[in-house]
Amino acid sequence: MGMKDKFQDQAGQRQQQANDKTGESREKAGQRSSQQRERSSQQRDRARQDIDDTRDEMEDRFNQDYDA
Structure with a gap:
């Protein structure tokens, strides 16, 4: 695996983690709103x-x- 591939994989993983956290935050906000x-x-x-x-x-x- 070349250095370029390694950094692209890390960037992709971080992007996915960010997207996951964004989704979780939206879910929590929706729950708070309904409460x-x-x-x-x-x-x-x-x-x-x-x-x-x-x-x-x-x-x-x-x-x-x-x-009375």
């Missing part, structure tokens, strides 16, 4: 539930005040 969407969806659901609970409490208090 963030899921978390924000859960937060919105909790906020809606809190609003509904508060509305129900206020309505109950109103009814108690005017029932």
